[in-house]
Amino acid sequence: MHKLLLQNLWRSPMTIPAPAPSEQALAELGAQVDQAARRRLGRSLAIRQVDAGSCNGCELEIHALHNAFYDLERFGFHFVASPRHADVLLVTGPVTANMREALERTYAATPDPKWVVAVGDCGRDGGVFAGSYACVGGVAEVIPVDLHIPGCPPSPTQLLEGLLALL
Amino acid sequence: MHAQSLQAILDAGQPVAAHRPWPRFVVTPDIWNTLIEGLADSAWTLLGLWGELGLVHLAVHEEGSGMLGVASLPCPAGCFPSVGRRHPPAQRLERTIADLVGLQPVDAPDIRPWLDHGRWPVRYPLGAATAPTTTMPPYRFLAVEGESLHQIPVGPVHAGIIEPGHFRFTANGEAVARLEQRLGYVHKGIESLLNGATLERAARLVGRVSGDSTVAYALAFARAAEAATETEVPARAHWLRALMAELERLANHCGDIGAICNDAAFALMLAHCAVLREQILRASAAGFGHRLLMDRVVPGGVAADLSVEGVSVLQSLVAEIRRQFPALVTLYDNTASLQDRTAKTGFVKPTLIRQFGCGGYVGRAGGRAFDARRTLGYPPYDVLKFEIPLRTDSDVNGRVWLRICEVEQSLSLIEQILQKLPSGPVRVALKTPGQPCESLALVEGFRGDILLWLRLNGDGTVARCHPRDPSWFQWPLLEAAIEGNIVADFPLCNKSFNGSYSGHDL
Ligand code: SF4
Numbered sequence: 161m162h163k164l165l166l167q168n169l170w171r172s173p174m175t176i177p178a179p180a181p182s183e184q185a186l187a188e189l190g191a192q193v194d195q196a197a198r199r200r201l202g203r204s205l206a207i208r209q210v211d212a213g214s215c216n217g218c219e220l221e222i223h224a225l226h227n228a229f230y231d232l233e234r235f236g237f238h239f240v241a242s243p244r245h246a247d248v249l250l251v252t253g254p255v256t257a258n259m260r261e262a263l264e265r266t267y268a269a270t271p272d273p274k275w276v277v278a279v280g281d282c283g284r285d286g287g288v289f290a291g292s293y294a295c296v297g298g299v300a301e302v303i304p305v306d307l308h309i310p311g312c313p314p315s316p317t318q319l320l321e322g323l324l325a326l327l
Numbered sequence: 328m329h330a331q332s333l334q335a336i337l338d339a340g341q342p343v344a345a346h347r348p349w350p351r352f353v354v355t356p357d358i359w360n361t362l363i364e365g366l367a368d369s370a371w372t373l374l375g376l377w378g379e380l381g382l383v384h385l386a387v388h389e390e391g392s393g394m395l396g397v398a399s400l401p402c403p404a405g406c407f408p409s410v411g412r413r414h415p416p417a418q419r420l421e422r423t424i425a426d427l428v429g430l431q432p433v434d435a436p437d438i439r440p441w442l443d444h445g446r447w448p449v450r451y452p453l454g455a456a457t458a459p460t461t462t463m464p465p466y467r468f469l470a471v472e473g474e475s476l477h478q479i480p481v482g483p484v485h486a487g488i489i490e491p492g493h494f495r496f497t498a499n500g501e502a503v504a505r506l507e508q509r510l511g512y513v514h515k516g517i518e519s520l521l522n523g524a525t526l527e528r529a530a531r532l533v534g535r536v537s538g539d540s541t542v543a544y545a546l547a548f549a550r551a552a553e554a555a556t557e558t559e560v561p562a563r564a565h566w567l568r569a570l571m572a573e574l575e576r577l578a579n580h581c582g583d584i585g586a587i588c589n590d591a592a593f594a595l596m597l598a599h600c601a602v603l604r605e606q607i608l609r610a611s612a613a614g615f616g617h618r619l620l621m622d623r624v625v626p627g628g629v630a631a632d633l634s635v636e637g638v639s640v641l642q643s644l645v646a647e648i649r650r651q652f653p654a655l656v657t658l659y660d661n662t663a664s665l666q667d668r669t670a671k672t673g674f675v676k677p678t679l680i681r682q683f684g685c686g687g688y689v690g691r692a693g694g695r696a697f698d699a700r701r702t703l704g705y706p707p708y709d710v711l712k713f714e715i716p717l718r719t720d721s722d723v724n725g726r727v728w729l730r731i732c733e734v735e736q737s738l739s740l741i742e743q744i745l746q747k748l749p750s751g752p753v754r755v756a757l758k759t760p761g762q763p764c765e766s767l768a769l770v771e772g773f774r775g776d777i778l779l780w781l782r783l784n785g786d787g788t789v790a791r792c793h794p795r796d797p798s799w800f801q802w803p804l805l806e807a808a809i810e811g812n813i814v815a816d817f818p819l820c821n822k823s824f825n826g827s828y829s830g831h832d833l
Pocket of ligand 1: 215216217218252253254279280281282283287288313314535538
């Protein structure tokens with residue numbers, strides 16, 4: 161018995177190395193998980209709105225997304241109170257110098273993966289306020305932007321179109 | 328009552344040529360001090376306080392006589408006698424003058440910076456602009472002493488879709504002992520951008536001082552530009568402007584009534600009111616081509632005429648709101664749990680309202696019967712029938728009811744305008760002034776009276792423009808309104824005021 165154990169100890173194992181996973185099976189499993197996740201979690205995105213110096217016109221139209229005509233939540237979007245709960249930052253305004261740090265900190269507090277949507281002509285390049293000593297001019301000057309929705313202000317329909325493109 | 332009339336006091340100064348329609352006087356420090364005493368004695372109301380290189384301007388209104396005037400004090404030494412020392416409503420305006428122009432109020436009780444947070448590449452942007460040489464020390468909030476007090480700092484980024492500002496609550500358990508506001512986060516330097524702007528660009532900028540009041544701001548600017556250049560606007564333009572102004576009032580009132588109820592966790596009202604608001608914006612877009620009516624009121628008239636189809640769209644809008652709104656009013660009135668939250672909450676003393684010359688629904692819910700549409704009677708309000716609703720309860724409930732009554736008035740005004748709309752052109756070209764000219768305009772936005780002072784260069788470009796939002800005299804009263812209320816009622820109180828951050832921060 162000792163001899164046998166010793167032999168086994170010195171011999172390389174008989175077990176074959178693990179095969180590479182089947183590409184096909186993986187794809188199949190992936191699709192299943194994706195479906196289950198989409199069914200359970202929905203195509204859901206949590207949005208945190210940040211006013212970085214807007215004239216409040218853009219906010220009015222973002223608010224309108226909640227009304228019965230647009231009913232944003234049916235698409236799986238909802239607004240959250242904390243950047244820590246957010247997938248998307250929806251940023252308006254020409255980014256005033258006085259709001260710059262607050263925007264940077266909000267971005268830092270948002271967990272990855274995250275998207276930034278700059279709303280309005282102001283959010284794109286400062287709009288009518290571009291060139292002011294008090295404005296940085298455009299959200300992309302401060303944090304990376306994934307999507308711009310132009311307009312002054314963009315209509316709720318334009319906002320919806322932009323947001324749906326994110327899903 | 329003050330011994331002398333405002334007119335008599337101002338007449339002792341040097342009248343300034345070409346300031347319309349109300350006069351401006353260059354005054355001595357003595358006259359300036361007399362004016363301060365009159366303000367402190369409530370003989371007249373502070374309308375505005377602003378500065379430019381070497382000069383401070385004070386706009387006052389005397390209710391009895393209806394006199395409106397501007398006093399300008401030269402400040403060769405870079406300072407002026409503080410108005411805020413005797414008249415608290417001036418304090419934040421003075422701190423702003425110190426920030427933007429660099430003129431110091433002498434003996435002012437509060438000399439902390441207000442809009443300047445130490446983050447601009449320039450100091451005194453409206454004065455002798457210089458690069459900052461020192462970093463600004465951290466802002467000193469008022470000291471809090473006392474046992475068992477705790478502080479709750481909120482903002483600038485708030486938990487909803489609202490504008491940014493900082494609120495420092497000092498609470499004793501649940502009750503708020505003090506609220507201190509810190510604003511200025513959305514300061515965009517609009518006044519500097521206006522310097523040298525063409526009338527067209529300036530109108531676009533002023534129309535974006537506070538997006539929710541874009542019609543009222545554009546109207547204030549247009550009226551000022553027309554007064555300065557002595558341009559007569561066609562009658563139809565006046566009527567279309569009033570139509571837009573009432574649509575804006577209606578949309579904001581409907582939206583806000585719902586939003587206030589939502590802050591008391593009564594979402595049903597918000598859902599219904601938001602639908603009304605959306606219908607108003609859609610009708611506005613159908614009639615004038617922009618949901619919020621931005622850039623529709625322009626110097627010289629209006630940018631877009633209203634078609635026959637537009638008239639009928641607006642007529643059916645009024646009919647639709649008349650059909651839906653009464654049920655919502657009943658719902659508000661009959662929901663005891665909602666009234667429990669709004670009644671007696673956020674009370675503002677009527678004496679404070681008078682002292683601050685607080686306008687809009689906050690002022691009128693606290694018994695101050697000022698509405699620029701009636702008090703000044705600019706066209707076409709001089710020939711339209713409407714009431715100025717007035718209340719004295721001065722709490723959240725009172726402000727909601729005041730706006731409910733104003734919705735009814737605006738509906739009636741829109742009907743009258745649609746019925747009697749005169750025909751004719753809607754826009755004229757503004758005269759080129761040839762030489763510098765100045766003017767003052769005061770118009771009633773949904774939130775209250777907007778003051779706008781304008782100086783044009785001879786070529787018709789803007790030399791200096793100062794728009795003053797009604798929020799300047801409302802924000803401070805919110806600090807008073809929340810005292811003794813529970814922290815959880817702050818959103819309710821705040822929404823019932825709905826001060827503009829952008830309009831205030833400029
Ligand atoms: S894009 Fe237009 S509406 Fe939006 S914040 Fe800028 S000025 Fe206001």
